Each structure stands twice: as structure tokens, then as C-alpha cells.
Amino acid sequence: MSIPFFIVVIITTIFSSSQGDCQVTPELSTQFVTSSDSASQTDWTKKGSIANITAGKVFDAWVTKGLSGASAAGIVGWVNSEGGFAMIGRAEGHYGNDLRTNSIAFGVKPVGLSYYTTEAGGGIYQFTPYTKYAPLGDPKWENADAMNEFVAKAILAGDWNASMDLTGGNHTFKQMAQMTDPKQATLVWQAYERGSTAHINPFQKQADAQKAYELFDGAKYSYNEATFHKSFGISGPLKPGE
Structure with missing residues (x-):
């Protein structure tokens, strides 16, 4: 039995509209649509989950710019309780x-x-x-990669207020990049984020930073001065206090 032409038109129209309501495509998106995924995909500590892969992208983005593993883990630990990693x-x-x-x-x-x-x-x-x-x-x-680059460029342009450092040490971004303690580094990251301190749980940030440090083998990555300088447009060695 043949299907009436007007029914074919209606079905085609519905299908086309449902597929074209957003420009996000597999080529542009860095994660899958998660409507039917299990809750385990949102667990950033579970290796191979969507959230874990995204958290890894954040970590890798910063160590490849010369930051120590502790510093990169500090950033991961901070943002886990901001936007999180389950959805970019x-x-x-x-x-x-x-x-x-x-x-x-x-x-x-x-x-x-x-x-x-x-x-x-x-x-x-x-x-x-x-x-x-x-x-x-x-x-x-x-696009997680685009977000990481956006933040790096913002810091390069001066988007850093050392007085907001939650350690009270007024650290520069260069100093944070060299840190060896993820629990310290994550509190320094507030110099970029500058969120309302009344709504920040520093203990959660530190716990997440330590977890990221262990998950992504942070101890393997030392601060790389040459790479850091190249990434952030710095020429010559660091000056005292930087």
C-alpha cells in the first residue's frame, strides 16, 4: 500500500525541523547528547566517562601550557563545583x-x-x-578546547586579580603555575574566578583538586618555564617575586 503524499511531506518536515534546531554537530561538539546516558557518565572520577574525559581536557590544556600538574589539578578542582564536567x-x-x-x-x-x-x-x-x-x-x-583557550587568553590579557587569592598570599599567575600543592593552587585560582566568597566552599575545592591530582597523575608534570613563557608571551627568566 502506498503512503499518501501529504503524509510523507508532514513526516519529512517534522524530521527536518527536529534535526536542525541547533548548529551543534558531532564535529563541533566535544561530548555526546546525554539524555539517555546513565548517571555514571556524569561522574568525573570514573575513567572513560564523559565528565572524566572533559576534566582531562581541562587538565591537559594547562599542563601543555607549562603549568605544573599540581597547578592544573587545582584548576580542575575549582571548576568541578562551578560548571562541572558532565556538560560542557x-x-x-x-x-x-x-x-x-x-x-x-x-x-x-x-x-x-x-x-x-x-x-x-x-x-x-x-x-x-x-x-x-x-x-x-x-x-x-x-567545545571544551575553545573554553580552555578563552581562559588562557583572558589571563594573558591581564584578567587576574592577585588580591582575590584565597590563600591570602596575593600570588601571581606565574607563581601559581609553579606550585606543587594542588590544594594551595586551587585557592589561588580565585584570582581569576573572583566569585562571591560567601558562596565558595574552599574545602570542597581542595578535596576535588587533590582528587584531580591523583586521577591525572599530577606528580608527573613539573612546571616548564620555557613552555610557560611561550604560551603566555613572556620573554626572559622570571623576575624575583613573579
């Missing part, structure tokens, strides 16, 4: 595992806390306002 482009205030209803890449708008004076944030690093990284619906929201 997660919109703040959205906690599900389905990209289409939780990711900014699909046009989901972040929802902030009551004290916010700007748009809410999103992404691994919880960019706030989210507009400083990319607009709603931009495929970059599901």
Missing part, C-alpha cells in the same frame, strides 16, 4: 543531563542567584555573564 555548556541553574534542555549551545538561558547584578553564567568555568564567552545557541558552548 551547562547553563547556570539547569541541572539535568540532556543537552537540549540544559546547554547554552541549544539556546537554554542561564538562571542566576538573587544577588546577581548581571546575566547568569555557564560553561565549565561558569563564565559570568555568559555573554562574555559566546551568545545563546553558539556551538562553542559545547
Whole structure:
């Protein structure tokens, strides 16, 4: 029995619209749609899970720029309780595992806390306002590599306030890059994040940093001055205090 032409048209139209409502594609996205994945995919400590792979990308991004393994683990530990790793482009205030209803890449708008004076944030690093990284619906929201590069360039441009360092040591980014204790490094990262201290749990940050250090073999990676200088446009040796 043949199918009436008007039914074929309707089916084709529905299928096309459902496939074309976002520009995120397997080539552009760095993770899978997780609507039907098990909860284990959101566990960043489980080797091979989506969250674990994303956390590894963050760690690798920083050690390849010359940072010590402890420093890179400190960053991983900090951002785990920001945007987290289960979904790269997660919109703040959205906690599900389905990209289409939780990711900014699909046009989901972040929802902030009551004290916010700007748009809410999103992404691994919880960019706030989210507009400083990319607009709603931009495929970059599901690209971990692009996010890591964005942060590195921001720091290179001076986006670092040492007075916000939670260790009280007013460390420069160069000093953090050389640290050997992930629990110290993660608190220094507040100099970039500059979040509300009333809403930061430093003990969780430190515990996550230590876990990242162990998961990704942080002890294997020492600070590489030549690589660091090349990555951040520094010429000559570090000066005292840097």
C-alpha cells in the first residue's frame, strides 16, 4: 500500500525541523547528547566517562601550557563545583543531563542567584555573564578546547586579580603555575574566578583538586618555564617575586 503524499511531506518536515534546531554537530561538539546516558557518565572520577574525559581536557590544556600538574589539578578542582564536567555548556541553574534542555549551545538561558547584578553564567568555568564567552545557541558552548583557550587568553590579557587569592598570599599567575600543592593552587585560582566568597566552599575545592591530582597523575608534570613563557608571551627568566 502506498503512503499518501501529504503524509510523507508532514513526516519529512517534522524530521527536518527536529534535526536542525541547533548548529551543534558531532564535529563541533566535544561530548555526546546525554539524555539517555546513565548517571555514571556524569561522574568525573570514573575513567572513560564523559565528565572524566572533559576534566582531562581541562587538565591537559594547562599542563601543555607549562603549568605544573599540581597547578592544573587545582584548576580542575575549582571548576568541578562551578560548571562541572558532565556538560560542557551547562547553563547556570539547569541541572539535568540532556543537552537540549540544559546547554547554552541549544539556546537554554542561564538562571542566576538573587544577588546577581548581571546575566547568569555557564560553561565549565561558569563564565559570568555568559555573554562574555559566546551568545545563546553558539556551538562553542559545547567545545571544551575553545573554553580552555578563552581562559588562557583572558589571563594573558591581564584578567587576574592577585588580591582575590584565597590563600591570602596575593600570588601571581606565574607563581601559581609553579606550585606543587594542588590544594594551595586551587585557592589561588580565585584570582581569576573572583566569585562571591560567601558562596565558595574552599574545602570542597581542595578535596576535588587533590582528587584531580591523583586521577591525572599530577606528580608527573613539573612546571616548564620555557613552555610557560611561550604560551603566555613572556620573554626572559622570571623576575624575583613573579
